[in-house]
Amino acid sequence: MAHELPLAGVKILDLMWVMAGPAGTRVLADYGATIVRVESARRVDTARTLQPFFKRKPEPDNSALFQNVNAGKLGISIDLGNETGRSVIHDLVRWADVVTESFSPKAMKAWGLDYASLRQIKPDIIMLSTCLMGQSGPYARFAGFGNLAGAIVGFANLTGWSDRPPAGPFGAYTDYVSPRFTAMAILAALDHRRRTGQGQYIDQSQGEASLHFLGPALLDYTANGRVQTGQGNRDPGMAPHGVYAAAGTDRWAAIAVTNDEHWQALCTAIERADLLRDERFNTVAGRLAHQDTLDAAITAWTKARDPFEIEALLQARGVPAHAVETLHELYTDPQLQHRGHFVEIDHATHGKITIEGSRFRLSRTPARVDRAAPTLGQDNQHVLEEILGYSEEKITELVIAGALE
Amino acid sequence: MLSPYRVLDLTTERGLLCGQILADFGADVIKVEPPGGSPARRLGPFYHDEPHPDRSLYWWAYNRNKRSITLDIRRKEGQTLLKRLLAKTDFFIESDHPGTLADLGLGYADLAALKPALVYVSITPFGQDGPKASYADSDLVILAASGPIVMTGDDDRPPLRISVPQAYLHASAEAVIAALIANHERVRSGMGQHVDVSAQQSVAQATQAYILSAPFGDGGATRMAGGLKVGPLKLSLAWPARDGYVSITFLFGTAFAHFTKRLMHWMCEEGFCDEATRDKDWVAYGGYLFTGGAEAVADYEQLKLLLERFTKSKTKAELLQGALQRGVLIAPVATVDEVVGSEQLAARQYWQEVKHPELQTTIRYPGPFVKYSETPLAYRRRPPLVGEHNREIYMSELGMSERELTDLQSKGVI
Numbered sequence: 001m002a003h004e005l006p007l008a009g010v011k012i013l014d015l016m017w018v019m020a021g022p023a024g025t026r027v028l029a030d031y032g033a034t035i036v037r038v039e040s041a042r043r044v045d046t047a048r049t050l051q052p053f054f055k056r057k058p059e060p061d062n063s064a065l066f067q068n069v070n071a072g073k074l075g076i077s078i079d080l081g082n083e084t085g086r087s088v089i090h091d092l093v094r095w096a097d098v099v100t101e102s103f104s105p106k107a108m109k110a111w112g113l114d115y116a117s118l119r120q121i122k123p124d125i126i127m128l129s130t131c132l133m134g135q136s137g138p139y140a141r142f143a144g145f146g147n148l149a150g151a152i153v154g155f156a157n158l159t160g161w162s163d164r165p166p167a168g169p170f171g172a173y174t175d176y177v178s179p180r181f182t183a184m185a186i187l188a189a190l191d192h193r194r195r196t197g198q199g200q201y202i203d204q205s206q207g208e209a210s211l212h213f214l215g216p217a218l219l220d221y222t223a224n225g226r227v228q229t230g231q232g233n234r235d236p237g238m239a240p241h242g243v244y245a246a247a248g249t250d251r252w253a254a255i256a257v258t259n260d261e262h263w264q265a266l267c268t269a270i271e272r273a274d275l276l277r278d279e280r281f282n283t284v285a286g287r288l289a290h291q292d293t294l295d296a297a298i299t300a301w302t303k304a305r306d307p308f309e310i311e312a313l314l315q316a317r318g319v320p321a322h323a324v325e326t327l328h329e330l331y332t333d334p335q336l337q338h339r340g341h342f343v344e345i346d347h348a349t350h351g352k353i354t355i356e357g358s359r360f361r362l363s364r365t366p367a368r369v370d371r372a373a374p375t376l377g378q379d380n381q382h383v384l385e386e387i388l389g390y391s392e393e394k395i396t397e398l399v400i401a402g403a404l405e
Numbered sequence: 406m407l408s409p410y411r412v413l414d415l416t417t418e419r420g421l422l423c424g425q426i427l428a429d430f431g432a433d434v435i436k437v438e439p440p441g442g443s444p445a446r447r448l449g450p451f452y453h454d455e456p457h458p459d460r461s462l463y464w465w466a467y468n469r470n471k472r473s474i475t476l477d478i479r480r481k482e483g484q485t486l487l488k489r490l491l492a493k494t495d496f497f498i499e500s501d502h503p504g505t506l507a508d509l510g511l512g513y514a515d516l517a518a519l520k521p522a523l524v525y526v527s528i529t530p531f532g533q534d535g536p537k538a539s540y541a542d543s544d545l546v547i548l549a550a551s552g553p554i555v556m557t558g559d560d561d562r563p564p565l566r567i568s569v570p571q572a573y574l575h576a577s578a579e580a581v582i583a584a585l586i587a588n589h590e591r592v593r594s595g596m597g598q599h600v601d602v603s604a605q606q607s608v609a610q611a612t613q614a615y616i617l618s619a620p621f622g623d624g625g626a627t628r629m630a631g632g633l634k635v636g637p638l639k640l641s642l643a644w645p646a647r648d649g650y651v652s653i654t655f656l657f658g659t660a661f662a663h664f665t666k667r668l669m670h671w672m673c674e675e676g677f678c679d680e681a682t683r684d685k686d687w688v689a690y691g692g693y694l695f696t697g698g699a700e701a702v703a704d705y706e707q708l709k710l711l712l713e714r715f716t717k718s719k720t721k722a723e724l725l726q727g728a729l730q731r732g733v734l735i736a737p738v739a740t741v742d743e744v745v746g747s748e749q750l751a752a753r754q755y756w757q758e759v760k761h762p763e764l765q766t767t768i769r770y771p772g773p774f775v776k777y778s779e780t781p782l783a784y785r786r787r788p789p790l791v792g793e794h795n796r797e798i799y800m801s802e803l804g805m806s807e808r809e810l811t812d813l814q815s816k817g818v819i
Contacts, residue, residue: 006590019613031586046660049691051635052615052623058695064621065614115778134776137752142729144654147642148736151652154744156643159557159567160630166650166738167630168643169567169611170556176611180578185775187585188430192406192780194592200779208755209774211744212422213574215466220450221741222756222769223462228741231568233545237449241545243554243563250627252563254554256543320541322549324564327612327626330552331619338535341606342620354620359606360583361532363513363599365590 005032006365010190013092014038014073015080015101015113018046020146020175020206021130022069024182025100029072030358030367036092036383037073039376040080041405054350060376061349067373068355071345075374076383077404080111085403091388093118097193098126098186104143105135115201124199126189130182132174134205146172149207154214160230167230177213178206239287240266240294243324246307252324253302253310263287265317270301347372380404406780407432410588412496413487414471415478418445419604420500420528421467422577427496427584428470429773429782435798436471437478437487440817442791452764458791459763465788469759469770473789474798475819482818484510489803491520496584500528500573503538513599523597524587528573528580532603542604544570551605552612559630575611576604637702638694641709643738644716651716651724654734658691661734665690668712668733677715682708745769759787795819 010033014025017039029035039045047066054062061067079085093099099118101108108114108129115127132149133139142148150156150173160166185202193199211218217228235241235256243252257263260282267276275297280286287294302310307323314321325333331342343357358367384390384398398404407430414424414436428434436443441458448463449456458464477483491497497516499506506512513525527533530542531550540546548554548566558565580602587598609616618625627634631643631650644651657665665687673683694701716724721737728735737743750756755772773782799805799819813819 004593006586010589023610027582028586044659049658049660050613052618052621052625055622056624058692062621063614064617064623068614068617128775133749134753137749139729139749142736143732144734144736147652147654148734151650151736151738152744152747152749154739154741155567156650156652156738157740158569159565161559161562161565164559164562165630165645166643167558167565168652168738170553170628170633171611171613173567173611176553176613177575177578179610180575180582181774183582184426184430184578184585185777187582187589188406189777189780191585191588195409198779200777202778203776204774205753208750208753208772211771212426212578212774213571214569214741215771216450216463217569217741218745218771219462219466219768221745223452223465224450224454226450228568230565233563233566235545235570238543241543243545243549243565245563252549254545254549256545258543262541315540318541320543320546322540322546324549324555325552326555327552327615327618330609330612330616333550335531335535335537335550335605336609339532339603339606341609342617354617356606356609356614356616359579359603359610361601362583362587362590363601364596365587365598 003365005368006362007032010034010098011096012036012098012100013089013096015099015103016130017102018145019065019069019172020178021100021102021182022047023175023179024130025073026069026071027183027358028186030369032368035073036387037070037075037374038078038080038089039075040077041376042079042081054353067353070373071355071369072371073374074379074383075377076380077377079403079405080113082401082403082405084398084401086111086113088384088388088398088403089113090121093121093125095387096125097190098128100128100130100182100186102130104131104141105129106141119199124193124197126186126193126199126202128182128186128202128204130178130204130206132205133207135203146175146206149174149210153207153211154217155210158214158217158228158230161232162230174206174210177210178204181209234291237284239284239291240298242295244295244299244302246302246310246323247305251307253307254322254324255298255314256320257287258320260284262319265319266314269313269317269319270298272297343369345370345372348375348378377404406430406777410495411435411493412498413437413490413494414498416498416500416528417443418448418463419573420498420577420580421445422574423498423526423528423580423584424471425467425469426578426581426774431782432496434471435490435794436468436473436789438473438475438791440475440477440819442475446791465768468788469784470786471789472786472794472798473792474795475792477818478509478511480818482813482816486818487511488519491516491523494520494523495588496524496526498526498528498580498584503527503529503533517597517599521596522591524584524591524600525597526580526584526600526602528576528602528604530604532606533601544572547572547604547608551608552616553608556612556615556626556628556633558628560628560634564628572604572608575607576602579607636695638705644713646716646719646721646724648720649740650738651721652736652738653712653716655712656691657687657694659688661691662687664732664734667731671727671731671733672711672715675715678711682711757784759784761787763790792819
């Protein structure tokens with residue numbers, strides 16, 4: 001018999017959109033939470049407009065990102081600007097344990113959907129608001145995307161070559177970090193409520209949460225006054241350390257010599273006994289002082305070899321090394337395949353699609369990823385009839401009032 | 406808010422953040438270090454650049470709110486003692502390579518036999534099994550194996566990482582979620598389980614689903630400084646200001662058109678573009694870029710020149726101020742000192758002053774990752790000194806005698 005999922009019985013009303021918020025609740029859906037996700041035709045979810053697209057066609061149900069962060073959720077369409085629509089939201093609040101939202105603070109208050117109002121409806125509700133820089137302060141109304149928060153909190157300037165302008169990390173970096181804190185903040189609040197009966201409000205600034213991924217650089221400034229900047233792929237405590245050119249166009253391999261043993265093994269692998277004998281390179285301090293020389297020696301060896309051959313030869317000797325896999329190669333990565341990272345599921349319009357599965361395993365109660373992200377309003381009938389117990393008549397009234405747009 | 410729980414944290418430098426987050430949530434987290442201190446204490450930078458186990462800023466960054474004991478778990482006596490500590494433990498976190506702790510009789514099966522309710526969390530580079538499970542690893546190796554760096558950096562240079570190591574942080578934060586889900590289930594079943602977290606799979610989140618390019622039949626994207634190349638398009642998000650750089654979400658289509666329209670109005674008011682350019686259909690422009698061929702690409706490049714002239718004429722602060730007033734998507738590319746000096750973070754009282762009495766100083770730490778209305782997260786303890794809580798935990802809490810403790814210390818077990 002199939003196991004009961006860990007979060008079975010947890011009910012979440014999800015008013016979040018784009019990536020940061022929805023990625024935070026996706027993992028809760030994988031483990032059994034019932035998530036009713038509200039969308040509106042009046043405001044198309046930005047994630048539905050982002051690449052990559054199914055067969056390169058930019059249509060609302062084709063975005064890989066949208067599919068990836070909304071799998072396993074129920075979809076209902078409600079116009080929050082419509083008073084009747086908001087009455088449905090009130091009923092969903094009565095049903096829910098948790099309400100999540102990522103609107104501007106002003107919008108929720110104007111709709112009467114702020115925490116003070118929801119608490120009147122359900123005193124022990126847990127409500128989480130997430131936005132770029134938090135609910136208060138001069139940037140509270142700063143709408144925007146994770147590339148902006150990634151710039152404001154320092155990731156962009158810490159990614160680049162010392163002789164060039166900052167390159168910045170790929171994409172909307174805080175959107176990849178902050179969802180973790182969204183999910184865990186909800187789980188901790190649920191545990192607290194179970195023990196005490198107390199609900200509460202959670203104000204999440206995606207920028208503030210993501211700063212926990214820059215701890216040593218922040219302390220280097222607050223304790224030492226040093227302003228760290230992008231150092232290419234170099235590491236202050238390891239050498240050689242870099243991404244080296246392999247044979248082929250734009251092919252690369254990452255190599256990290258984390259200790260003296262790795263250095264000896266690397267020299268043996270690349271058949272450079274002369275480097276091994278050179279006393280200048282015996283210690284990490286010595287190797288750090290001669291990185292350009294060492295990088296040239298390694299490149300002379302790597303550039304004649306396929307990146308996967310480099311990985312195999314160096315890993316065989318215990319040296320941390322890996323081909324820089326292209327996006328298409330990642331899909332056939334033997335480790336990701338072995339772990340079942342990619343999951344094929346049924347989709348209403350595409351037949352089958354492939355999304356990412358859970359990023360971890362629970363030995364006794366593993367995730368269940370078997371339901372595609374909803375099309376707009378796909379679950380209206382189910383949510384209104386089964387969850388809220390509305391009559392056919394009442395549902396028709398909602399349609400006529402334009403509440404379900 | 407998680408104060409009823411106790412955590413034994415045996416992680417190496419890879420998994421420290423997991424225990425710190427649980428400690429920030431209020432759990433009693435005991436960092437178990439080898440005698441002499443965790444190897445993570447040897448990682449720089451150091452307070453005032455003085456290498457010392459109690460002055461590693463890497464250690465400080467990821468061990469706040471924990472207590473520390475020393476214990477040699479490679480020794481029989483050490484293993485016995487660890488098992489005694491298990492009685493009152495809810496979570497056990499480790500980040501050794503698969504099988505390392507099992508070889509010491511401290512694997513999941515060993516400990517679950519003693520305490521079935523234990524949630525045992527393993528954080529590893531590639532997960533507990535599979536062809537790469539025993540790979541030699543590092544931050545850079547995992548980034549190469551999971552996608553983000555192939556899309557990061559200048560196109561005429563190698564793929565690039567963020568200069569502050571990130572891979573194990575993604576895994577450690579994911580591990581907190583996993584542990585709390587397992588705990589939620591344990592409340593119902595009374596049973597614990599083995600939580601197996603792969604850093605490779607965790608980091609894949611940082612591809613923004615571009616990792617699905619192959620199964621979706623999409624060509625994907627390639628790297629470019631400050632942006633991304635999609636087919637013939639060079640999408641730029643980073644722009645030069647008078648005194649540095651700014652990030653701009655300069656995109657088109659239904660989701661972005663209204664922001665771009667406001668930006669173009671601002672540029673036009675200040676004479677950086679004409680009205681015809683300003684009044685283009687910015688919704689349709691998104692589609693045009695992908696279907697308009699060389700002409701569209703050339704038009705976009707022309708547009709980028711206009712925007713660059715505009716951003717270069719202003720400081721980062723002027724651009725941010727205008728963006729906030731006008732609802733435009735511009736943010737400064739902040740340096741670390743600017744981040745710490747941010748008016749926004751100050752207004753929210755984000756930074757926390759933590760006392761380090763033995764250094765007679767106070768250090769400013771990044772504050773709680775979320776603000777709870779009823780159970781605000783508190784910084785109760787600075788990161789512990791090596792074995793700072795040996796007496797407190799072994800004697801007061803485990804009931805060990807002074808003599809027993811001295812004996813184990815002289816044998817080098819503690």
